[in-house]
Amino acid sequence: MADEVKQEAPVNFKVTIDNITIEVAPGTTVLNAARQIGGDVTPPAMCYYSKLEGSGGKCRTCLVEIAAGSEKDPRPMPKLMASCRTTVMDGMVVKNITSERVQDARAGVVEFLLLNHPLDCPICDQAGECHLQDLGYDHGKEGTRYEFKRRTFEKEDIGPFIQLHMTRCILCYRCTYVADQLTDKRVHGILDRGDHAEISTYISKAIDNDFSGNMIDVCPVGALTDKTFRFKNRVWFTKPVDAHRDCDKCCGKVTLWNRGDEVLRVTARKDTWGEVQSYDNKPGWICNTCRFDKKKTSDWVIEGVTNINRHSVIAQNKYNGLVVPKETITDVMGGRDPKLLMDIHDVSDVNDPSIDLSLIEGPATSKTFEKKEE
């Protein structure tokens, strides 16, 4: 059956995205077609994960305008469509960055996603490799129009390996697809509905079934992070190297996040879109043994330094080009006299405002802030 289908010469569909025409196989989604073009025309995707069946359609960041449905029926679609779940038709014309409507809607979605997000990036282990951060930088506004208390949840311990921060969750459902499609038994899911929906386990059960660690890799935000890496280091100070080992459970191909000789964290290798890389058309998920137990360099055969996008903060080892706020302290304090405040820098000697953190080599340590003898 499959062979028969192949023998019929596959006719490719022509699709035009932001005035760039490309030929793709029938059944390709608009998002994947855009990814084949690459660059700016690719819509951002927070919930879609090409390796997880059924994912996508939920976050609405990848909405695009279909200006012409197909060659046969060139009527535009009235609503914006989720590009990750819309398949291309021959002669389809898609507008992404060239459509004001899309930009407006996307800005709205980003605002909604950030509405209840705690913005605790300074203490979040995901910072630096967080898709919501990237999305916020690209499409977000400086301020928020939300003036109410942000949503919080009761803390839940889901076992020794994975740290759950429900406040950061954007409910992309990716981790539930991992649990459904990779692990032997699913013990977690979504409880409740609406804005109080949360990721939770069935009566606080620990998530420790094999391959569950991949939940961390698919999580676009810091809701699920590696507990064994918790507060160990900022990702941009670690040095990622590709490594492998013979594993009877998984492909054994990983990225080690090192600090000196110490392996701080093990993750699957990621591709351009932040998804787990595929080998021979199979996603390179890694098992929990590789991820959590093999934390010695001697466990691994090192292949070389991981290729990281040079624009990433990880490649640069720091956030540079910091925007220094223009306002004075008086402005920020709503006209109140700053003298009434305690100068935290005087007291603690850390984070001296006169030291530009982006200019020092490597991570800031207490030595950076040591008081010079006068």
Add this chain to the structure above:
Amino acid sequence: MGRKLLLDKAHIENIRLYDVYRREGGYRSVEKALKTMTPDAVTEEVKKSGLRGRGGAGFPTGMKWSFLAKPEGVPRYLVVNADESEPGTFKDRYLMEFIPHLLIEGMITSSFALGASRSYIYIRGEYAWIVDILEQAIQEAKNNGFLGKNILGTGYDLEIYVQRGAGAYICGEETALLESLEGKRGNPRIKPPFPAVKGLWGCPTVVNNVETIAAVVPIINEGGDEYAKIGVGKSTGTKLISACGNIKQQGVYEIDMTISVEEFIYSDEYCGGIANGRQLKACIPGGSSVPILPANLLLKTAKGEPRMMNYESLADGGFATGSMMGSGGFIVLDDTQCVVKHTYTLARFYRHESCGQCSPCREGTGWMEKILLKIDSGKGSMSDIDLLWDIQRKIEGNTICPLGDAAAWPVAAAIRHFRDEFEWHINNPEDCLRKNYGLAGYADELKIPVLDA
């Protein structure tokens, strides 16, 4: 006196029992369809009748049925949507409670037309007692050879099952309903594929409202052409309206869509006018999700013509000056009602019922609720009104299912038509807690408050 097709026998004592129902001419449509017609002929009659979905969207039922994919060897299903949870809508409850056999009869005929040998009634969890009524009716129909194997000796098999929901408004959305029916979390599916191609357990499925399926009975009995003669234009047949709010006679009324809104509210045959000698201020003509209209726009369209109780006339003027027929939940507000508080109540409902799957609805509904509560409690500012407008604009059309639209429309319409009342709340933070803005100019003949926010 309008013609009644569904409720004409509702007053007969014990009509809920099979014997009485049968004696009054029940199950004739099943006999006619199964013995003298082909499934396609039944679908053709429904198409000719011009019947439109009674659940809210008003999509032509015959067309929906003809979209059903019919691959060989794959079962097809008919699912009846009895998850009636829209605030202000209670027509299906009446129908199922008093004449359950009408629904069962309609289901047999419709299932025959669609080639389904298993049908489901997905009923709202809160209608617990109606489940018993329906199951009794199913059992009675089975005992008399109208259900089960080889119905009336024609070789057609059909089983009907009743499934209770767990109390979620979202499960009235057809794909969420199917998910819930499959035993999963009731999250709407991403469309396409539509249920007509991949529905219940991946098989072609038609999901119809209770009233739609019940209307198939008179259509088959009298013929599609006869049915199409009732009503006006594309609004054919009769419609059940559940009227509630500040009127003298609340209840379920069957109208033939030729009467005017004014007649419906003020005639003694229907609502009997506004209760307690008050005045009509506003009305939501089709269930909580459709836009609210002030009295002047409700009774007359922007063109100055009297507004009629049918799909086209209620929608006349689009959302700028019109509303929708919706599910027929007719909610009347008199001059003692506060539109801001009312909108807040609806926003709270939608926040509570949002499934939380897609971001605009999950976050936006909660945000709107908080802002509306702030304005209602006299702490709002003028910029909040514009903010509300912007939020609803960013929810509408950008969500997976229509719940996002349903949450956005009432807020949009309230701001569009009742902006002065919102502004009054903001300008009079203390008064608004003690007093009411009242009727203001909302019933004035000439003033048509259409504002572009």
